[in-house]
Amino acid sequence: FIFGEQTYFxxxxxxxxxxxxxxxxxxxxxxxxxxxxxALAKRIRESEALAAKRGADLANMELLxxxxxxxxxxxxxxxxxxxxxxxxxxxxxxxLNLEPLIDNPxxxxxxxxxxxxxxxxxxxxxxxxxxxxxxxxxxxxxxAALRDDASTLIFIEDTAIMAQQAxxxxxxxx
Numbered sequence: 483f484i485f486g487e488q489t490y491f492x493x494x495x496x497x498x499x500x501x502x503x504x505x506x507x508x509x510x511x512x513x514x515x516x517x518x519x520x521a522l523a524k525r526i527r528e529s530e531a532l533a534a535k536r537g538a539d540l541a542n543m544e545l546l547x548x549x550x551x552x553x554x555x556x557x558x559x560x561x562x563x564x565x566x567x568x569x570x571x572x573x574x575x576x577x578l579n580l581e582p583l584i585d586n587p588x589x590x591x592x593x594x595x596x597x598x599x600x601x602x603x604x605x606x607x608x609x610x611x612x613x614x615x616x617x618x619x620x621x622x623x624x625x626a627a628l629r630d631d632a633s634t635l636i637f638i639e640d641t642a643i644m645a646q647q648a649x650x651x652x653x654x655x656x
Contacts, residue, residue, distance in 0.1 A: 484509045557621075557638030560628070563604060565589040565597050574638050577621055599623055600634060613641050 488505040492498070551558050557574025561567050566586045575582070578593045589597035595614035603609045603625040613622045622644070624637040 484512070555643070557636075559589075559596075559636040559638065561589055561600060561634050561636060563632055563634075565600060567592060568633065574636075577616070577619060577638050577640060579617055596621075596623055596636070596638070600625065600636065604634070 484505050485502075488500075488502060492500055552571050554571060555573055557577045558569075558571045559567060559574050560569040565588050567589060568586055570580070574580075578596070580592055589600055593616070595616075599609075599611045599614070600623075603611065607625075607627070611623045611625065613620050615621075620641045622639050622641050624639070626635045626637070627633075628635055
């Protein structure tokens with residue numbers, strides 16, 4: 483099209499010098515731009531496909547992780563620095579005798595002994611938690627800081643189950 487326009491312009495104005503070299507360079511520039519745009523578009527489509535696949539993989543991994551945590555026998559609680567519960571699995575809910583959570587209740591209202599140990603651990607990360615008693619069991623918490631350091635992962639174990647496992651190990655060794 484550019485060469486056709488240049489030819490038409492040249493035929494209509496015979497006294498002007500020819501500019502086919504500049505026209506050829508302009509056409510080559512358009513052609514190279516089109517090729518680069520095509521290559522970039524292909525890379526963008528591949529990146530989008532990869533991002534969609536990774537998004538689906540991440541969603542599946544999230545579902546799997548949530549499923550595993552809910553099925554664990556160890557109680558798992560995620561609490562923030564203010565002692566508000568963000569996530570809790572069924573085992574922790576049973577061990578702490580809690581109803582299904584609504585609006586991120588505080589540990590202090592849900593389980594004061596656990597809240598106190600959580601507060602002590604936040605003040606001193608080398609603090610060794612002690613077992614505490616609820617109405618149904620004696621529980622031993624373990625605390626771990628999450629990467630953002632704004633949340634704590636709390637594992638709650640029933641000491642009766644731990645004692646039973648120790649007894650089984652003793653009997654097996656005999």
